[in-house]
Amino acid sequence: MFTxxxxxxxxxxVQALSSVERGYDLLAPKFDGTPFRTPDRMLDAVEEALAQEEGSFGSGLDLCCGTGAGLGMLRRLCRDRVTGVDVSAGMLAEAARAHPEGVDLVRADALALPERLWNTYDLAVSFGAFGHFLPAERPALFGGVHRALRPGGVFAFPVGAPIPVTSPLWWAVAGFDTAMRVRNAVWRPPFVMYYRTFPFGPVRTDLERAGFTVETLPLPPFGLREDGSPRWRLLLARKPAAQYG
Incomplete structure (x- = not known):
């Protein structure tokens, strides 16, 4: 799994026994050598879907950008400058090395985006970060993205099909989540990272409550499940053009 x-x-x-911020500061120099980095295959599929569906955008935001895997995609999709936001200074330092030009990097909590970013972006994306947010935090997370987007702006991210309980992967992620809950019950500071706290139904409801309209597109490179449904979809949460703020 690791290079x-x-x-x-x-x-x-050591990283797992730290806070989320400190843990990623420590992991940052070697993060791209782990399976936690968003695969290029996923980034390419999302870019292709957005380019076909939406064309080009003005400015773009990568929420929880990490070392900047998604920033190259945003630069190709967006006519103007793009911004990467992350809470980890270490991850942002790696992103700055990977993207020395054409990108603004902002250290901020995704749950409290700075006011200077409000009403600024036409496209926001996020990859692999939602496990760091508890269900009760989703309204603040989605509300912040809604404020950051201009009217008509789109918040896009990939969502996988539910894993059947008969799959070994289901048991692997369930075991990981259980281990993290035990760790957080007995150790401080907590490290919030769970794989099963972002189900599509409740997520869609929270997005709609934040003011978005929601649709999904299949990501064809990942194929279909046995029942004919896509293995992966691109969720498009759109801020209606008539809404401001």
Whole structure:
């Protein structure tokens, strides 16, 4: 799972016993050598879907941008400058090295985006970060993105089909989530990272309550499940053109 440039088991253990912010500061120099980085295959599929569906955008926002895997995609899709936001200074430093030009990097909590970012973007994306937010935090998260978008702006992110309970992967992620809950019950500071706290139905409801209209597009490169439904979809949450603020 990890390349030779990835972290050692000891480094991962130290990271896991830290806060989310400190943990990613520690992991940042080797993050791209881990399976946690969003795969290029996913980024390419999302870029292709957005380009076909929407064309080009003005300015773009990568929420929880990490080391900047999604920023190159945004630069190709957006006519104007793009912004990466992350709470980890270490991850932003890596993003700055990867994208020395054409990108603004802002250290901020995704739950409290700075007012200077409000009503600024035509496209917002996020990859692989939603497990860091508890269900009760989704209204603040989605409300912040809604404020950051201009009227008619789009918040886009990939969503996977539910994992059947008969799959070994279901048991793997369930075991991981259980281990994290035990860790957070006995150790401080907490490290919030869960794989099963972002189900499509409640997420869609919270997006609509935040003021978005929601639709999905299949991501064809990932194929279909046995029942004919897509393995992955691109969720498009749109801020209606008539709404401001």
């Amino acid at each position: 030779s440039q990835g972290p050692s088991l000891r480094e991962l253990a």
